[in-house]
Amino acid sequence: MMKSEELFERAVKRIPGGVNSPVRAYGSVEEAPRFIQRAEGCKVFDADGNTYTDYIGSWGPMILGHNHEKIREAVIRASENGLSFGCATEREVEMAEFICERIPHVEMIRMVNSGTEAVMSAIRVARGYTGKTKIIKFAGCYHGHTDAMLVSAGSGVMTSGVPDSAGVPKGCTQDTMIAVYNDLNSVRQLMEESRDGAAAVIVEPVAANMGVVPPKEGFLQGLRDLCDAHGALLIFDEVITGFRLGFCGAAGFYGVRPDLVTYGKIIGAGMPVGAYGGRKEIMEMVAPAGAVYQAGTLSGNPVAMAAGLVQLRTLWEDQEIYTRLCRKGEMLFDGIRKILMKKGIEYQVNSVASLGCMFFTEHPVTDYATAKQSDTKAFSEYFRYMLNQGIHMAPSQFEAMFLSDAHTEEEIGETLDVIEGYFSGI
Numbered sequence: 001m002m003k004s005e006e007l008f009e010r011a012v013k014r015i016p017g018g019v020n021s022p023v024r025a026y027g028s029v030e031e032a033p034r035f036i037q038r039a040e041g042c043k044v045f046d047a048d049g050n051t052y053t054d055y056i057g058s059w060g061p062m063i064l065g066h067n068h069e070k071i072r073e074a075v076i077r078a079s080e081n082g083l084s085f086g087c088a089t090e091r092e093v094e095m096a097e098f099i100c101e102r103i104p105h106v107e108m109i110r111m112v113n114s115g116t117e118a119v120m121s122a123i124r125v126a127r128g129y130t131g132k133t134k135i136i137k138f139a140g141c142y143h144g145h146t147d148a149m150l151v152s153a154g155s156g157v158m159t160s161g162v163p164d165s166a167g168v169p170k171g172c173t174q175d176t177m178i179a180v181y182n183d184l185n186s187v188r189q190l191m192e193e194s195r196d197g198a199a200a201v202i203v204e205p206v207a208a209n210m211g212v213v214p215p216k217e218g219f220l221q222g223l224r225d226l227c228d229a230h231g232a233l234l235i236f237d238e239v240i241t242g243f244r245l246g247f248c249g250a251a252g253f254y255g256v257r258p259d260l261v262t263y264g265k266i267i268g269a270g271m272p273v274g275a276y277g278g279r280k281e282i283m284e285m286v287a288p289a290g291a292v293y294q295a296g297t298l299s300g301n302p303v304a305m306a307a308g309l310v311q312l313r314t315l316w317e318d319q320e321i322y323t324r325l326c327r328k329g330e331m332l333f334d335g336i337r338k339i340l341m342k343k344g345i346e347y348q349v350n351s352v353a354s355l356g357c358m359f360f361t362e363h364p365v366t367d368y369a370t371a372k373q374s375d376t377k378a379f380s381e382y383f384r385y386m387l388n389q390g391i392h393m394a395p396s397q398f399e400a401m402f403l404s405d406a407h408t409e410e411e412i413g414e415t416l417d418v419i420e421g422y423f424s425g426i
């Protein structure tokens, strides 16, 4: 028996489904996921001694690659002074200054512990600021597992085929309105239909939790205009795109300014961190400055801040990283497109810079409904083949492939050879 199987046998007895997040499961409690022991650069190493080229990247934060020397050293140094104080520290101020002085739409920021918390808090602030309750979200976008956002959600919720979640009272979701991604009319209609209007529109500016679905030309600006016309705030959930598409995230990449932005794991270079920020007059609503309550013992944790600051400084000081990431994205995703074309297969490849995915469908994927047309059985076969050939990807059709600065052209080329091998065999 493989070590991963042994570990999984133990895990399922004590951890629901044997995993601490559903997206780590390989589809059933019968199949053990590979248990990862360590990672370096773009490689992960499992408990059975296998090495993989990794395209999960801890679901996004490993922009510089795994176990980056400077980040590791910062964590070790910071931890020598203690792990958590639950009190104000200089590093939190450095982090807030570093971000606010470089990202024009973030005038004030509050650290939290995850993207889920960041979204939950941003929504509360939007409601407090506007005095309205309705929130518009898009089918297939995933904003963490807070009750109000578990409606037509992407990521693991979409993979499970159960779009909402048991245990969420109707009262928690009755003010969440669902629009169609890339369809401004659906947003306009919801805004016009709701009596008091919406407090906010929240969107993944590049949807990356129903596979990768880029915004159509004008979609994000259209949301900005609709929000302005109807007195709603625009919230960009940049948990995946923030500091990845460019230092200013999707807002900078597409030139659209949100009122609030949410960040996640990237700010902590993989440590458990989240943050939300935006216009000063809105953020000043947050306690203790204002009347919107939000708190957290571990928020702004000194070790996480130390790790995150090194990652953000490195990204800021060497912005060529973004050019390299784009080049690698082109190499991988255009490479897949070429293979498919050569083989006469009409699957869709969607990508933006270092994010992308292949949909197992012939129809263009622009929203939740079209993403769901993908043949998930065929994807699962492909996933298993890739894994056995040393390519580590999310086990779901509805997640992104993440590139890092540590992926070399050689490794991307090897990945393309494996993909070509798969499509030569079917």
Ligand SMILES: N[C@H](C=O)CCC(=O)O
Pocket: 021, 022, 023, 024, 059, 142, 155, 156, 209, 240, 399
């Ligand atoms: N797609 C999710 C967030 O980015 C995957 C992470 C998780 O739910 O564990």
